[in-house]
Structures are given as structure tokens and as C-alpha cells.
Amino acid sequence: MQFWHGLLLATALTGFGVLTFHYQKSSDLERIDTALEQQLFVVLTKVREESRPSRRPGRHRPPARGSRPRAMRAYLTTDEISDFLAANELDQDFLVMWQRDGTELGRVGDPAGEIARPEAPQGESQRFNVARTRGHMREVYRYLPPGECVLFGKSIENELAQWHRFGWQLAGSGITIMGLGLLGGWIFLSRSIRPINRISHAARQFAGGQLSERIPQEDVGGELGQLTTDLNETFNQLEEAFARQARFTADAAHELRTPVSVILSHAQAALAKERQAEAYKDSLQTCERGAKRLQGLIDSLLTLSSMDGADGTPVRRSMDLAQIAEQCMEFLQPLVQAHQLAVKSN
Numbered sequence: 244m245q246f247w248h249g250l251l252l253a254t255a256l257t258g259f260g261v262l263t264f265h266y267q268k269s270s271d272l273e274r275i276d277t278a279l280e281q282q283l284f285v286v287l288t289k290v291r292e293e294s295r296p297s298r299r300p301g302r303h304r305p306p307a308r309g310s311r312p313r314a315m316r317a318y319l320t321t322d323e324i325s326d327f328l329a330a331n332e333l334d335q336d337f338l339v340m341w342q343r344d345g346t347e348l349g350r351v352g353d354p355a356g357e358i359a360r361p362e363a364p365q366g367e368s369q370r371f372n373v374a375r376t377r378g379h380m381r382e383v384y385r386y387l388p389p390g391e392c393v394l395f396g397k398s399i400e401n402e403l404a405q406w407h408r409f410g411w412q413l414a415g416s417g418i419t420i421m422g423l424g425l426l427g428g429w430i431f432l433s434r435s436i437r438p439i440n441r442i443s444h445a446a447r448q449f450a451g452g453q454l455s456e457r458i459p460q461e462d463v464g465g466e467l468g469q470l471t472t473d474l475n476e477t478f479n480q481l482e483e484a485f486a487r488q489a490r491f492t493a494d495a496a497h498e499l500r501t502p503v504s505v506i507l508s509h510a511q512a513a514l515a516k517e518r519q520a521e522a523y524k525d526s527l528q529t530c531e532r533g534a535k536r537l538q539g540l541i542d543s544l545l546t547l548s549s550m551d552g553a554d555g556t557p558v559r560r561s562m563d564l565a566q567i568a569e570q571c572m573e574f575l576q577p578l579v580q581a582h583q584l585a586v587k588s589n
Contacts, residue, residue, distance in 0.1 A: 248428045249421070256417040264410055271402055272381065276374045279383040282331055283372060283395040286324075286338060287385065290393070293318050311391060312342045319349035328352055335398035343390030354380065360392055379403055438467045442474065454482040498540050505575065506533040 293314035318324060319340060328336050328351060337352025341360045350358075356378075363386050364373055374383045382396035441458055448456040457478060458471045506529075513526040572586055579586050 244432055245425070245428060248432075249425050252421060252424045252428075256421055260413040260417050264406070264413055267409060268406055271406070272374075272376075275381050275397065275399065275402070276383060278331075278333060279336075279374070279381065279395050279397065280372050282327075282333065282336070283383055283385060283393065285327070286395060287387070287393060289323075290315050290318055311387070312348060315340050315342075315391065315393075316348045319351055324351050333397040334401060337396055339394045339396075341392040341394075348391075354396065358394070361394065363390075363392070438471070442467075442471065445478075446474070449478055449481075454478075454485055495540070495544055499537065501575070502533040502537040502540070506530045506537075509533070 290311070319338070324338065328338065335353060337350060337354040339350040339354065339358055340348040342348050345360050347360070358377075361373070361375065361382075361384050364371075372383050372385050374381070376382075376399075377396075379398060379400050380396050381399045381402075382394055384392055384394035386392050445456050445458040457475050509526045509529045513523055518526075568588060572588055575586070
């Protein structure tokens with residue numbers, strides 16, 4: 244149970260940590276992309292203004308072919324763009340422009356390494372900005388009809404470091420919560436299964452012969468409390484049954500020993516010396532009565548045994564106790580004489 248509790252808790256914490264990390268990272272990237280798109284919009288606006296030809300009053304001359312690339316190249320060489328990059332709040336930002344044939348028009352800032360012109364988006368995506376991550380750089384670019392490309396980017400090294408720290412913080416928090424959860428679960432489960440351990444211990448002790456063993460009922464409620472009560476009642480009934488069985492065995496042994504002793508005594512007396520035929524006859528009759536009594540006791544024991552396993556009502560009959568007492572005195576007379584005792588009846 245502790246294993247499954249730990250597995251479930253670990254799964255929940257892992258899922259929560261992964262979702263939280265990705266949400267934070269997505270939020271930061273969205274914020275960065277928004278700032279880059281704003282700066283890119285300012286640059287594109289300035290390029291369009293620079294590439295628009297001046298119009299004199301009364302003359303409508305179309306712009307010369309290739310005026311936009313010249314305006315873009317000229318814009319990159321001015322101090323205005325450098326001041327613009329230095330004035331914003333973006334870290335290590337840069338600007339790169341390409342003309343239609345893929346030739347780089349120029350760049351401003353300090354981008355790391357060579358930057359290949361990004362692939363042109365297809366369809367309706369050409370009218371929108373496209374964001375991408377390249378190494379430790381985040382970039383937003385836009386294709387202008389008929390094919391010029393403007394890219395604005397910044398370094399996200401600080402953000403990467405923050406995400407790294409945030410990931411370790413989430414992992415540390417998760418491990419701490421996991422440890423506390425396992426400790427709390429262990430304490431809770433230990434207290435929950437303590438009554439079960441007591442029940443198991445009492446059952447083993449009872450099975451080992453300690454019939455007086457009972458299950459403590461303090462601090463036990465609900466279904467376990469009812470189970471404890473039922474088991475204790477069962478133990479009581481079993482103890483009473485074992486006690487009855489022990490008494491029955493002792494009584495049966497005592498009752499069986501008497502006729503056997505009488506038969507043995509008469510047989511030994513008859514074999515001790517030569518006797519008259521009448522004396523042998525009396526001894527054999529006494530042995531016969533002892534055997535019949537022994538047979539009756541055996542039949543009674545079988546009857547009692549069958550009654551213990553059945554729900555039938557025992558058969559009752561009237562008997563003459565005086566006659567039974569007289570028969571017992573006559574039956575026990577050889578034992579009385581052997582022990583030099585005297586038995587009287589009133």
C-alpha cells in the first residue's frame with residue numbers, strides 16, 4: 244500500500260512539475276516574442292517610410308525598382324538603428340536583413356555565429372511574424388513582399404539560466420513534498436494497520452494454544468471494531484468448547500477405567516488359584532457385567548459425539564436411581580474388597 248501511495252504521489256508531483264515548468268517557459272517565451280514583435284514592427288515601419296519615394300506636387304512617379312533593399316541597407320548604416328537597439332530593454336538584441344535572392348543586406352548588434360536566412364513560410368503565414376529558437380537565441384522574422392526578410396532577435400541566456408534554476412527548485416520542492424507525503428503516509432498506514440496486527444497476533448496466539456488470548460478493543464472503531472467483537476466472541480465460544488471437550492475426555496476416561504479395573508480384578512482373581520466351577524461362573528458373570536457396562540459407556544460416548552454435531556433434541560427416559568446405585572455397589576464390590584474398604588447403602 245505504501246508503494247502504490249508513493250507511486251501515485253510521485254506521478255502526481257511529476258506531472259504537476261512538468262506542467263508548471265512548461266507553463267512558465269511558454270509564458271516567458273510569449274513575453275519575449277511580444278517584445279520582439281513590437282521592436283520588429285517599429286523597424287518595419289521605419290523601413291517602409293524610408294523606401295517610400297518622395298512625391299513632388301503635380302508629379303506621380305512610380306518608385307524605382309529595388310528601392311526597398313537600398314532603403315534597408317541605408318537604414319542599417321545609420322546611427323538611428325544602433326540607438327534604437329541600445330534604448331530598448333532587450334538583452335543582446337540584434338537585427339538582420341536579407342534581400343530577395345538570399346543575400347544578406349546587413350546586420351546590427353552582435354548575433355552569435357552565422358545566421359542563415361530562415362525558410363519562407365507558405366500560404367497565409369507569409370503575412371505574419373514567425374518565432375523560432377536557435378541555440379540560446381530567440382528570434383522573430385517577417386517576409387516582406389516580394390521577398391525581403393527582416394529578423395529581430397535577442398539572447399535568452401538569462402532566461403535559460405532562470406529556467407534551469409526554476410526546474411531545480413521544482414525538483415527540490417517535489418522531493419521535499421514526496422518525502423513528507425511518504426512519512427505522513429507511513430504514519431497514517433501504521434496507525435491504520437495496527438489493529439490488524441493486533442488481530443493477527445491474537446489469532447496466532449490462540450492457534451498456538453493460548454485459549455485465553457483476546458484482541459484489545461481500545462481505539463478500534465468502525466468495521467474493525469465490529470470484527471474485533473465478533474472474533475472475541477468466537478474465541479470465547481471456542482474456549483468453552485475446548486473446556487467442555489477436556490472435561491468430557493476426563494470424565495470418559497474415569498468412567499471407562501472403572502469397568503476395566505473390575506474386569507481385570509476378577510480375571511486376575513480367577514486365575515490366581517484353582518476354584519470351584521461356581522466361583523468361576525460368578526467371576527465370568529461379573530466380567531460380563533463389566534463388559535456390558537463398558538459397552539454401554541462406549542455407546543453413550545458415541546451418542547454424545549453424534550449429538551455435538553447435530554441440532555437434535557436428546558432422548559429422555561425415566562430411571563430408578565436406587566436400582567442403579569445397588570448395581571454399582573455390587574459391580575464395585577471386588578475393587579472395594581481389594582482395597583480393604585467398606586461401602587454401605589441406606
